Amino acid sequence: MNRFSHIDLRVNAWEQVCEFYEGLLPELGFVNTYHSRDWYVFAAEGELPSVPYFAITVDANHKPNSNLIGFWAVDRAEVDRIAETVKRLGGTITTGPGLLPISPTYYAVYFEDPCGNKYEMMHRLN
Template sequence: MGRRYDHIDLRVRSLANVQDFYATLMPALGFTHKVEVANWLVFEGPTLTGMPDFFGLTESPQHVPNECRIAFWAESTVEVDRLAALAIRAGAQRVEGPGYDEGPGYYAVFFEDPDGNRLEICHRTKHAQ
């Protein structure tokens, strides 16, 4: 089994409010192709299956962020640090880390987008539980 998920559709109260943040963050995470879809902000990235990973945002004015979190993989702790700095420059809020969380082997930065949705960038070693 190659793919574990097909896409992520994230709701935000205002696309205008988060557009610059995601336009900076998503290409750095490997979602390098911006797709024009009416009423959506869509980014795609290549996968081994030939079908692109898809991360889309759409406006839902009544959206209320909750405790759900989307975590992105980084190839190394150095990459987590680089992406954390980029997220902060892009406008990440409530940043925690980067650092080891839940013991050795799990290195991450936790933050929120400008709309309050929870995100994470992590790197796990084979020793992480």
């Protein structure tokens, strides 16, 4: 059983990250939107609340930290594609894409959104 439900993410300003998340999250499978006055919600296919979702809210005092959100890629080509998407949308690549010394087949890209929130897109065989 996959126990993942959702992510509640803070950003400094929606205007600062709007283009980034509206471009990136559908690429990661969060294709349905349920935005309200206080939350910008991107959900997987299906009906809430039974599908994973990514919810973003504004906190002007938000300070990014060392927390990291990781996503599986189906193959190395998807890691590369997401890295290009991140760059095109104004994110920052911090490492990769490439093989990393975590395991012989660990291929990943680490990146940040325009507010400094940290992510990883990775693929590995073992």
